[in-house]
Amino acid sequence: MTANVGGTVALGDNAARQLANATKTVPQLSTISPRWLTHLLQWVPVEAGIYRLNKVKNPEAIKVACTQREDESQLPRTYVEYEERPREYFLNAVSTVLDVHTRISDLYSSPHDQIKEQLRLTIETIKENQESQLINNADYGLLSQVVDEQRVFPLTGAPTPDDLDELLTKVWKEPAFFLTHPLAIAAFGREATRRGTPPPTVSLFGSQFVTWRGIPLIPSDKVPVADGKTKVLLLRIGDKRQGVVGLYQPGLAGEQSPGLSVRFMGINNHAIASYLISLYCSLAVLADDGLAVLEDVEVGKYHDYADIYK
Template sequence: MTGSDQRLSLDTRAARGLATTTKTPPQAREITPRWLLRMLPWVGVAAGTYRVNRRLTYPVGGGRVSFFTTGARLQVILPSLTELPLLHGLAGGEELDLLARAFRQREYGPGDTIARAGRPADEILLVARGKVAQLQPAGYGGHLARGTLADGDHAGGGLPGATWEFTLETRTPCTVLALPREELDALTARSPALRAQVERHRARLARPRNTLGEAAVAIAAGHRGEHPLPGTFVDYDPGPREYPMSLSQTVLRVHSRVADLYNQPMDQTEEQLRLTVEALRESQEHELVNNRDFGLLHNVDPRQRIYTRTGPPGPDDLDELLCRRKKSRFFLAHPQAIAAFHRQCSAGGVYLESVELHGARLTAWRGVPLLPCDKIPVTRQGTSTILVLRTGEDDQGVVGLRPAAVPDEREPGLSVRFTGIDPHGIASYLVSAYYSAAVLVPDALGALEHAEVAR
């Protein structure tokens, strides 16, 4: 051994035989801040089902029509035609088929005018592709943009005497399906079922209601003397929506040998349960956003869905979301959507404020924080949705639902139940999380849809 190779002290590799290591608990990349679970007010449901009672609202349709494509031709999916106010409640498949075949496909370029305000509304229009702006003459010249139609939205009622309330002007290349009133009248004359449906629609329009579509409450105001007072009552929705508990479940298996012998310095069973509970909570937030029954993305009222003015989400778009409801508590958006909003603000020279929430600094717009949520999807086209919520039962907002109590509860709404040890010495634990969400009134939840986030 040469002098340069001779060691003067114990080698570190040899020393490790007498030493241990400082370990971290198991880490998981899946774990996110889960802002939605933290910010939703949770209601304890004692009976397993939560019923939302509302005032009677007259059904007027207002949803979106769906389409299927055959080459370059677009056709209406028959059941979705009942989303038109005129056809809401029509059950006849033959009548719907005749109406669907009567629509005529039209193509428009950007900046084309489809209809003008004040002209007779002598057709029903379905926007299959593209964006159409609703314009209204302004008091000092020019036009006011009052809304946007896209993706199955419709315009025109098809009834005699109606006029266009707005000028419809395309913002992108558009495909529109049109049903002229002459065609509708001809089909109505041949079909008793369709004729009865039109009469029911006219009767619905004649019922007294407030501006939100609820059955009106007759009130006298500003009168003098002994004016006869109106009699009234508040009618309730005869079919209130009920929300049953949904759940995420799994069975955790831990071998008894592992739990007995390898429990230092960390409890193996406890670490397994911790990571399993984290995965269940991630699944719970995903379901609260995306579930087709109670998920927030699928429960936005059609009148609370808006579109961006230029593509990426900008200050004007978020202002439009805020002005449609009172007491907005927070925005919920994919991190890419928040970054796209930052870029728009930077390009326009708009300074963004920030707020502190649960120890974190977050971007805010008009004092309303923008919370990141990677459970909101980004489409292949690079678009996403930004949600805004009013929350809490007292404010008729959005609430989270969970059981008031469950057996073997580990966390609120989550239970860990030991189910025994099998002949192989493996202990099993049933881990269950129960939850749902409810929108108490339609304007509690709004969405900015098809916001470009990848530009």
């Protein structure tokens, strides 16, 4: 098609584009998130897929005494008893089989390799599911492992500085971070600002995070929101601190990253190449006071924004 510009006939845009190379992006996957939880956890390699959590039984029964300088004959006698049936964690698999037609990978892999992109996008989805399982899995997820003594309920509905302080009384031994839905962080920021204590921020991994008492509030869209309510978790991290640890299987065949393997399964008689993608993981809370949750916090938006400034 030609174009008439100022009375002069010239080549038009639509026809000219046929000779031009378009710059093409890789496929953009809107469900990808930063997955801060998996970055912040300490990951412990697990032999044979089993992690046995040994605990001391009746720790208050361990007897010690401060004796007088001249009287050491009355020393208490004691021993440390272990639980006879400790909990065992078994690694959970997040898996799928990726199918790619060889005709597609042969003909349409320039400028972007079709197999590489298919694997990348599938792996990203598996890792998103991994973070969701670490929070929500009915067996080993964070929310399922909070004991009753470590559950707190909000004073007014919305998450307030007082509520987060109450959480800190439950995980007071070296707390690492709060974990909650972005809506709860926004609601907390409104409540804190309304009380005249706007929360400061801190830079981690090149991103800014709201903090309370110097402890960052880490966002994750995997923390469930239902009927305008969600939860706020507080974690202590690491095996040396008797906190929360992630578990993974090292040395997998076809290992791409810790706990993640990709294995070529062959090409069938329909010219379909198949790849088995598996990620093995779990999560353990080493001590009950390493994890606490603020239940049922309201994250609904203000109907009257003037209330924020009262």
